Amino acid sequence: MHSVTGEGRAFAALDAQSLGARLQEIPAVAERVGPDSSKWKIREVGDGNLNLVFIVEGPAGGVVVKQALPYVRLVGESWPLPLKRSFFEYHALIRQEARAGVGTVPAVYHFDERQALIVMEYLSPHVILRRRLIEGAMPPKIGRDLGLFCARTLFQGSDLCMPTRKRKEDLALFADNVELCDITENLVFTDPYFDAKMNRHTSPQLDAVVAELRADRDLKVEAQRMKHLFAAKAETLLHGDLHTGSVMVTDADTRVIDPEFAFYGPMAFDVGMLLANFWMSFFAQPGHERNGDRAEMREWLLGVAAEIWSVFRTEFARLWRTERTGILYAKSLFEDQEDALGSEQALNAMLAEIWTDLLGFAGVEVHRRILGLAHNADFETIEDPDLRANCERPALRFGRQIAVNRTRIHSIDEVNDLARIIAGEGA
Ligand code: ADP
Ligand code: MG
Numbered sequence: 001m002h003s004v005t006g007e008g009r010a011f012a013a014l015d016a017q018s019l020g021a022r023l024q025e026i027p028a029v030a031e032r033v034g035p036d037s038s039k040w041k042i043r044e045v046g047d048g049n050l051n052l053v054f055i056v057e058g059p060a061g062g063v064v065v066k067q068a069l070p071y072v073r074l075v076g077e078s079w080p081l082p083l084k085r086s087f088f089e090y091h092a093l094i095r096q097e098a099r100a101g102v103g104t105v106p107a108v109y110h111f112d113e114r115q116a117l118i119v120m121e122y123l124s125p126h127v128i129l130r131r132r133l134i135e136g137a138m139p140p141k142i143g144r145d146l147g148l149f150c151a152r153t154l155f156q157g158s159d160l161c162m163p164t165r166k167r168k169e170d171l172a173l174f175a176d177n178v179e180l181c182d183i184t185e186n187l188v189f190t191d192p193y194f195d196a197k198m199n200r201h202t203s204p205q206l207d208a209v210v211a212e213l214r215a216d217r218d219l220k221v222e223a224q225r226m227k228h229l230f231a232a233k234a235e236t237l238l239h240g241d242l243h244t245g246s247v248m249v250t251d252a253d254t255r256v257i258d259p260e261f262a263f264y265g266p267m268a269f270d271v272g273m274l275l276a277n278f279w280m281s282f283f284a285q286p287g288h289e290r291n292g293d294r295a296e297m298r299e300w301l302l303g304v305a306a307e308i309w310s311v312f313r314t315e316f317a318r319l320w321r322t323e324r325t326g327i328l329y330a331k332s333l334f335e336d337q338e339d340a341l342g343s344e345q346a347l348n349a350m351l352a353e354i355w356t357d358l359l360g361f362a363g364v365e366v367h368r369r370i371l372g373l374a375h376n377a378d379f380e381t382i383e384d385p386d387l388r389a390n391c392e393r394p395a396l397r398f399g400r401q402i403a404v405n406r407t408r409i410h411s412i413d414e415v416n417d418l419a420r421i422i423a424g425e426g427a
Helices: 016-024 027-033 085-100 129-135 142-156 164-175 178-189 207-214 217-232 267-291 295-322 340-371 385-404 412-424
Strands: 003-005 041-044 052-058 061-067 076-080 108-112 117-121 236-238 247-249 254-256 263-265
Touching (some): 027 052, 027 061, 027 108, 129 247, 217 340, 236 267, 340 385
Parallel strands (some): 003 108
Antiparallel strands (some): 041 052, 236 263
């Protein structure tokens, strides 16, 4: 169990000096780290884009302390962002743990709403999945673990499962996460397709393909249709930022972190964003071949994408058959009338729709990571700009194909084949 407080002094950002004294007052911390803060070792993690993250270790153990700031940490005070994102992160973490299971996210020990501060489990020796993929590592459990995580959280946060009052209360609660939704709405769905101020891309190498994409009417229409779905289809509680930088792993354990973008949106969004990040890793691998050939790694990545989708479908179907207790597709219409086939037909229609939509979300996710503000390390760590562009260019074409042709692509094998073909065509 965790403790919660909203009382106490006005918000004050932590620093390494004040942290010990302030955290010592929180029983949930002292219990886990040890009572005497002079024996603690505190360091800032420092790779967060938006927030402060500290690791606090002591004689009894360690915790992570994550605190929101009233602005975007990466940019500074010129870009204000409300503290309440911490509130949404806390509420999402406890729901994800309840739905996907203990050990799928960091356990929450304490939440202080006023200080916008979450004390949580210190994941160690876990490493951010994206970093492992750049190194060429193949953590064996991620396909299955992430497929299960998506199916369980997305199914159980929806009208397929939740009691209608609770579901509507949560819809209302997360509807207030306006500012973070606004970031996604602009950064993901719109900025990549025009000359937005904060955009950047590998230039001049990609200039021609960028001009081509911005002139691509079918693509822009499709991206806006995806944005429409994102904004209007309040279907389930999303993680909202589910990429390989939001997953920490060891070979034996997979944890999803950082759900501050959580809100009610379409199921396909989380799955599409996640798969896109594996496909991007696939396209980035030739940029990391200095330390050895990545042919096996590339096939493994496509295999992980296929496994996530296959595990997702199987688990979603299992939940559909066993935990369909919400207001949708009532059993009285199907199973109770000996019409199991009707229920399967509805399930298949739903999975088909998730599939079509996830391809659209995946396509725009690829584009925004190469053309927008928030790039990913898979490409960014390729230092030679020509080599980087030669990885990014086919990824952009791939993103365009899956977004525009999303209703005409029927299986993950087709998508993986398309990735191989486009990568093989060369830059
Ligand atoms: P932000 O929202 O600012 O991006 P994250 O939640 O992604 O912050 O955390 C930033 C970094 O801190 C992560 O990339 C990871 O290295 C580290 N980190 C975050 N949470 C934990 C945790 N529970 N245990 C260990 N390390 C963590
Ligand atoms: Mg974050």
